[in-house]
Amino acid sequence: MTSAPSRSVAVVTLGCARNEVDSEELAGRLSAEGWTLVDDAAQADVAVVNTCGFVEQAKKDSIDALLEANDLKDSGRTQAVVAVGCLAERYGNQLAEQLPEADAVLGFDSYSDMSSHLTAVLNGHKPEAHTPGDRRKLLPISPAKRQEGASGLALPGHGDAPTLEPSDVEVASPVSTPRVIRARLDGRPWAPLKIASGCDRRCAFCAIPAFRGAFLSRRPSDVLAEARWLAEHDVKEVFLVSENSTSYGKDLGDLRLLDTMLPELTAIDGIERVRVSYLQPAEIRPDLLDVMANTPGVAPYYDISFQHASGPLLRTMRRFGDRESFLTLLDDVRRRTPNAGIRSNVIVGFPGETEKDLEELEQFLVAARLDVVGVFGYSDEDGTEAESYADKLPTDEIEARLEHFRTLTEELNLQRAEERVGERLDVLIEAEEDEDGELRFVGRAGQQGPDVDGVTYVETSDERPLATGDMVSVEVVATEGIDLVAEVR
Numbered sequence: 001m002t003s004a005p006s007r008s009v010a011v012v013t014l015g016c017a018r019n020e021v022d023s024e025e026l027a028g029r030l031s032a033e034g035w036t037l038v039d040d041a042a043q044a045d046v047a048v049v050n051t052c053g054f055v056e057q058a059k060k061d062s063i064d065a066l067l068e069a070n071d072l073k074d075s076g077r078t079q080a081v082v083a084v085g086c087l088a089e090r091y092g093n094q095l096a097e098q099l100p101e102a103d104a105v106l107g108f109d110s111y112s113d114m115s116s117h118l119t120a121v122l123n124g125h126k127p128e129a130h131t132p133g134d135r136r137k138l139l140p141i142s143p144a145k146r147q148e149g150a151s152g153l154a155l156p157g158h159g160d161a162p163t164l165e166p167s168d169v170e171v172a173s174p175v176s177t178p179r180v181i182r183a184r185l186d187g188r189p190w191a192p193l194k195i196a197s198g199c200d201r202r203c204a205f206c207a208i209p210a211f212r213g214a215f216l217s218r219r220p221s222d223v224l225a226e227a228r229w230l231a232e233h234d235v236k237e238v239f240l241v242s243e244n245s246t247s248y249g250k251d252l253g254d255l256r257l258l259d260t261m262l263p264e265l266t267a268i269d270g271i272e273r274v275r276v277s278y279l280q281p282a283e284i285r286p287d288l289l290d291v292m293a294n295t296p297g298v299a300p301y302y303d304i305s306f307q308h309a310s311g312p313l314l315r316t317m318r319r320f321g322d323r324e325s326f327l328t329l330l331d332d333v334r335r336r337t338p339n340a341g342i343r344s345n346v347i348v349g350f351p352g353e354t355e356k357d358l359e360e361l362e363q364f365l366v367a368a369r370l371d372v373v374g375v376f377g378y379s380d381e382d383g384t385e386a387e388s389y390a391d392k393l394p395t396d397e398i399e400a401r402l403e404h405f406r407t408l409t410e411e412l413n414l415q416r417a418e419e420r421v422g423e424r425l426d427v428l429i430e431a432e433e434d435e436d437g438e439l440r441f442v443g444r445a446g447q448q449g450p451d452v453d454g455v456t457y458v459e460t461s462d463e464r465p466l467a468t469g470d471m472v473s474v475e476v477v478a479t480e481g482i483d484l485v486a487e488v489r
Contacts, residue, residue, distance in 0.1 A: 015052025042076030231270030266297030341447025349398030
């Protein structure tokens with residue numbers, strides 16, 4: 001039974017691009033059930049807040065968003081606030097007890113029947129709060145057995161919709177192709193596209209596998225169907241997201257599935273660029289690098305999760321590699337793609353981190369010439385191995401190390417941006433702005449990932465008009481911080 005047409009919902013998204021996919025799938029489900037989607041939570045009967053539970057600051061931002069949405073009950077149309085997403089999945093009933101302002105706290109298992117839950121909330125029946133559990137235990141240990149074991153398992157962003165009939169989806173698909181359950185929540189010319197969920201790695205500092213589950217690939221046919229749907233909805237760039245893209249296909253019996261799927265994605269009519277995210281250095285294969293470098297339409301972009309560069313400390317983190325092997329990997333990337341854009345994240349202040357470890361990290365960062373580096377200070381995460389480690393560093397020492405490396409990487413990233421002056425790049429135009437009375441366009445080069453990697457400001461003459469969604473060839477003429485300034489030539 002569908003909800004009354006007059007009922008409206010706003011989906012508020014926090015966190016990463018994977019959460020954005022989950023939000024658009026939720027929006028597609030609700031739209032199919034008769035809900036009206038609105039952008040402004042103040043104009044919605046229900047505000048659904050898709051939370052992030054990754055690190056302490058993300059948790060705080062999510063709670064702040066829930067409290068802000070709750071305030072709308074006094075000033076706007078909003079009648080209820082519902083928490084979903086990673087924070088809700090990870091803490092469930094504990095979050096519900098500590099945050100009574102949320103009218104419901106729902107886990108991933110609730111997504112397929114979200115309309116019924118929201119209807120119940122509006123009718124004054126508060127659903128029982130989600131009880132957290134280790135989602136790694138929901139799938140077989142053997143990757144080869146997981147696809148069969150995933151039947152009926154809630155997998156946000158995978159588009160599985162057993163409760164919907166083909167006529168219910170936003171865009172009807174041919175019977176012979178997979179159905180797509182998704183609604184666009186913005187007009188951007190790019191969109192994230194989930195290729196897998198979960199992670200099998202056991203990094204000592206990371207809680208994600210416990211609440212996102214074991215690694216599970218989406219079938220290529222589903223990924224391609226959703227990419228075609230996105231192209232039909234004016235998307236020019238698809239951003240492939242997962243917790244670990246280099247594991248894609250291992251549970252489908254072929255680790256080269258990403259290699260074979262990339263050319264199929266770039267061949268889709270309307271898709272002009274495909275971007276791959278989150279590569280684990282220990283799992284990057286030469287064959288994958290070859291395909292990324294030699295397939296027209298694949299962005300020259302390498303999002304590689306290094307986390308540190310000291311071999312001994314990486315072992316303590318339950319990771320692999322060291323400064324020398326990482327620099328060799330970067331040489332391999334640049335030999336294939338000389339103008340590659342490369343980003344990474346590092347953690348400082350991990351338990352037991354020594355001055356020698358810091359020297360290794362600094363030497364690596366100076367030599368690596370990365371375009372963007374996110375630097376994070378270590379903090380204990382509930383349920384992780386590192387939470388029990390000895391040799392914890394004082395908070396003020398972690399803050400000092402964080403400040404030093406953020407200052408260092410900011411300078412190194414500025415230098416890397418300046419090295420791009422004179423390069424020719426392909427830029428996807430995403431918006432326009434007025435700069436001191438002069439119109440200029442804002443976009444991203446293939447070397448710049450969404451939201452966190454800087455932008456390219458494109459200047460053009462009246463004879464060369466541009467519009468959002470255009471892919472243009474430009475020459476970089478200057479920089480503004482890590483952002484690039486370019487001209488159409």
